[in-house]
Amino acid sequence: MNSVLSWITANQQMIYIVILMIFVGIEVIGRVPSVLHTPLMSGANAIHGVVIIGAIIVMGKAEHDNYLALILGFLAVILGTLNVVGGFVVTDRMLEMFSKKKKKS
């Protein structure tokens, strides 16, 4: 228990960020018209692809003889990139159609 408490103390900045981000996330979403729900979900999906940074760190830290870390890290980088790139491209495709129609009307 003590170790958990000391960990909380050591990470208090992070915990503040977590709490503030929860409020920011809720505030930002609260005003979205339902028209944009699908692109928004897709955009949010791309943003959590930020997990790729963790994958890069894992990969970059892996020792050359640690095959488990190398293989899993490599897979993680591929999957993370898929999430980021695919997510942003799909979102852009959806939104492209909205803007095309905007110009015409």
Next chain:
Amino acid sequence: MELNILTLIYLIGAVTFILGLKMLAHPARARRGNLLAAFGMCIAILGTIFLYKDEQGNGLHNYGWIFGGILIGGIIGTLAAKKVKMTAMPEMVSMFNGMGGACAALISIVEFNRLVSHPVITSLPPSGFLSVVVSQGELLIILLGLMIGSVSFSGSMIAWGKLNGTIKDFSFKGQHILNLIILAGVFVLAVYLFVNADDLFRFDGTSAVFTLKGHLIFYGVFVLALLYGVFFVMPIGGADMPVVISLLNSFTGVAAACGGFLYDNKVMLTGGILVGAAGTLLTILMCKAMNRSLANVLIGSFGGGNKSGVTGQKQHGTYKEITLSDAAVLMAYANRVMIVPGYGLAVAQAQHACHDLEKLLVERGVDVKYAIHPVAGRMPGHMNVLLAEADVSYEKLLEMEQANEDFPTTDVALVLGANDVVNPAAKTDPSSPIYGMPILEVELAKHVIVNKRSMKPGYAGIENDLFFQKKTSMLFGDAKKVLQDLIAEIKNL
């Protein structure tokens, strides 16, 4: 100095995520918002690759592997996202979401192995007895990342399979109990590992080795969490898939935030929690639109609920069909036509034919509008995206409340492949599983023409009284074909 630049880059990245998400909330600025967030992501990734230093000041290596992975993932991701059809968007989102979840789970596995292969050994002063202290904070985060990431991955894959039709709805008696048992199993193993981590080492001389038992427990958590993801999504019907995908989306956000804690990385934390919070709220909004509680969806009880609804059916009368030419006449000489698109329109790829019909009717002086139910299609806003693809103008799309005000003055309501969202049972029949869900009140219009492929019930698996009402006429067939035939008929008038 380099590290300070990286801090600045992460700060910019985090701000672009928040701004990007905020701009995504406005139709006019949404696309720029998405590009802004993508830009933030790019600099955060590049910054990490070239500037990251660990506590000892060592940079990253294995550049070949990193760039190889990014290249492979980038090419596959771009191709998949570019080639996917508009109707298949929801399953694509689900698939990419699963990839993120898997990524988080893999990070946890690697970090766990690092954590236990470099244990901190302390000797207790009086006896000189050696003992191992594992950082409980790190272990907690690793376990959380593993559990959430795994559930998100396997759940998203099942949702993906269900949406593209390869996996059928599947439920059996006692499934909820099994789900709870699996979930309990995940937690019991994780808590056991968390509490007893220090004792799961065995000493080999002065170095500590993590025992096989400890490894087995860790991978047990992994496997059970994957299994839970499968069983969690399996029994949930297609109507609930948007909610499930949105929920899993926020799960992956939280899993990414776990990585942020692990590496003391603020941009991961910001992005992850932002998506976690936003995704959860979006999920709740969707549940509200369907008048169901999140807990109800979480236990996955739609499958059980609709069966009792079916047994409680009352006798139905007969329905009547309308010929294409009658339907054409009815619509061409109407003052106001309301088109109610549903999933059937999306499956048939009929959005362009639908827009052609609308243009033709408008040329003849008919006032044509679209009534969009919030959960029409397979994701909220799905219909809007599809119709936007066919260049239907934004002003013609009415939200549910506005459309319901207009139905009493509408001559013809044309229902294209929608079913549950126009089922009057939601208002009149308390025993119906969809009772209380807000619906489009098409029965207020003077005539209702329903296009469906057959009389089969919709996703919720319940009969629709609307089809048997006097003013309703059925027009069977594939939505695209029927619309093209209608257009030809109207042109001939």
